[in-house]
Amino acid sequence: MQGQQSFFPSGGVISAVVVGAWVLLITLAANSALAQTVTTVFNFNGANGANPYFGTLIQGRDGKLYGTTYSGGAQGLGTVFRINPATNFETVLHSFEGSDGAFPLAGLTLAGDGNFYGTTFYGGNSGAGVLYRMNSGGTFTVLHEFQRGADGGYPYGPPIEASDGNLYGVTSGDNTEAPTLYEYTRSGQYSIVYTFDLATTGWDAYGLIQGIDGLLYVTAGAGGIASCGAIAKLTLSGALKATHAFRCGHGGAYPTAPLIQASDGNYYGTTLSGGSRGDGVLFRLNAVNGENVLYEFGSGSNSAWEPEAGLVQGSDGNLYGVTFAGMGGSHLYRWSFVNGYADLATFTGTGELSAGMTQNTNGVFYGPSWGFGTYNDGYVYAVDMGLAPFITFVRARGKVGSSAQILGNGLLGATSVTFNGVPASFTAVSDTYLTAAVPADATSGPVVVNTSDGTLTSNRSFTVAQ
Numbered sequence: 497m498q499g500q501q502s503f504f505p506s507g508g509v510i511s512a513v514v515v516g517a518w519v520l521l522i523t524l525a526a527n528s529a530l531a532q533t534v535t536t537v538f539n540f541n542g543a544n545g546a547n548p549y550f551g552t553l554i555q556g557r558d559g560k561l562y563g564t565t566y567s568g569g570a571q572g573l574g575t576v577f578r579i580n581p582a583t584n585f586e587t588v589l590h591s592f593e594g595s596d597g598a599f600p601l602a603g604l605t606l607a608g609d610g611n612f613y614g615t616t617f618y619g620g621n622s623g624a625g626v627l628y629r630m631n632s633g634g635t636f637t638v639l640h641e642f643q644r645g646a647d648g649g650y651p652y653g654p655p656i657e658a659s660d661g662n663l664y665g666v667t668s669g670d671n672t673e674a675p676t677l678y679e680y681t682r683s684g685q686y687s688i689v690y691t692f693d694l695a696t697t698g699w700d701a702y703g704l705i706q707g708i709d710g711l712l713y714v715t716a717g718a719g720g721i722a723s724c725g726a727i728a729k730l731t732l733s734g735a736l737k738a739t740h741a742f743r744c745g746h747g748g749a750y751p752t753a754p755l756i757q758a759s760d761g762n763y764y765g766t767t768l769s770g771g772s773r774g775d776g777v778l779f780r781l782n783a784v785n786g787e788n789v790l791y792e793f794g795s796g797s798n799s800a801w802e803p804e805a806g807l808v809q810g811s812d813g814n815l816y817g818v819t820f821a822g823m824g825g826s827h828l829y830r831w832s833f834v835n836g837y838a839d840l841a842t843f844t845g846t847g848e849l850s851a852g853m854t855q856n857t858n859g860v861f862y863g864p865s866w867g868f869g870t871y872n873d874g875y876v877y878a879v880d881m882g883l884a885p886f887i888t889f890v891r892a893r894g895k896v897g898s899s900a901q902i903l904g905n906g907l908l909g910a911t912s913v914t915f916n917g918v919p920a921s922f923t924a925v926s927d928t929y930l931t932a933a934v935p936a937d938a939t940s941g942p943v944v945v946n947t948s949d950g951t952l953t954s955n956r957s958f959t960v961a962q
Contacts (some may be wrong), residue, residue: 532880828843
């Protein structure tokens with residue numbers, strides 16, 4: 497470890513509690529006791545995009561969903577698209593041409609300036625991908641062309657906007673060149689802040705998040721001490737604080753999605769492989785027990801495997817995910833902190849789900865499929881669990897006096913906004929976007945918007961920074 501601490505104390509408590517399983521076809525809008533409905537929203541046909549790979553969708557200020565496809569579009573090199581959840585109508589906002597990037601792998605980030613930011617895996621003048629900015633109208637700007645080598649190359653996913661207002665992202669590298677962590681400042685300066693090491697911090701960097709502790713957590717799908725992947729914890733300046741190495745076997749192997757930090761403060765994720773059956777695990781990381789394997793995929797009459805898409809925490813507090821494969825097709829599942837694992841649906845003959853889901857503020861989950869669909873170019877699906885509308889944030893962190901950007905529905909009817917019970921001044925910009933000043937006495941906790949139609953509570957706490 498070359499003097500570095502392990503990410504957390506070693507651990508490996510395994511709990512595989514299955515509380516129920518049932519199957520439904522994606523083409524059948526069948527309801528369970530949980531009011532569950534799975535439907536196809538939109539089919540890609542090549543001309544309007546094809547094969548959204550790791551492309552998790554993101555909600556914009558306008559309430560619409562934005563994403564990318566790996567291929568398709570005017571040149572067959574991928575697209576940026578928008579879907580209106582109210583009408584299921586899709587619009588291609590940009591078709592990549594090669595010089596401006598090619599083959600985007602994994603979606604977009606909505607930043608505080610109202611723009612979307614993303615990357616492509618290939619394209620640009622060195623063929624190693626680009627970092628770009630795009631507004632909701634489709635105006636597109638290349639910000640940086642990755643040059644390989646010390647500059648980094650082949651990014652899997654979009655950058656994130658960190659607490660300092662700058663963008664941070666990772667490049668995956670290739671067989672000979674190391675992955676990197678890069679920073680793109682608000683003034684337009686690009687720099688490398690950390691270069692990964694195959695033997696410790698891993699290879700094939702897939703994505704990152706910023707924890708409420710202000711640190712960056714990067715998932716590497718390969719490398720590490722046991723060559724089974726790793727998670728690196730770094731400061732914004734690139735100082736390596738600690739690592740966690742996956743060791744295959746029961747601990748899982750080859751994580752392919754960013755972690756999430758759930759409402760309990762712990763970090764959760766999945767691995768593509770590993771576990772006693774070799775089909776992947778769902779795990780938790782915390783400072784007390786280290787890595788705890790909560791569920792091992794595979795085996796059983798309704799078994800699912802290869803959960804490469806990662807997790808999302810729903811507004812009901814549960815964790816939701818999809819698997820790439822399983823008995824009969826891809827599976828939709830839930831992890832409850834009380835009841836454990838439940839298999840919710842099988843995408844029978846229509847699922848290749850490598851991208852995670854997102855929950856729109858209308859309460860419905862949305863996700864893309866890499867393949868299948870009417871034209872075999874992929875599709876977008878919706879999962880309605882009967883959850884109520886809520887509000888969320890562009891960034892769930894800010895200092896007193898700063899402007900919190902709130903996304904939701906029916907916000908023009910807002911009558912009050914409170915931060916953990918403390919009233920705040922606000923401006924309803926549109927029916928789906930509101931800004932509120934973090935009040936002087938605010939403490940970290942939920943934000944509540946009262947509207948003429950009812951009360952909307954945030955799906956996560958807002959952190960009041962010092």
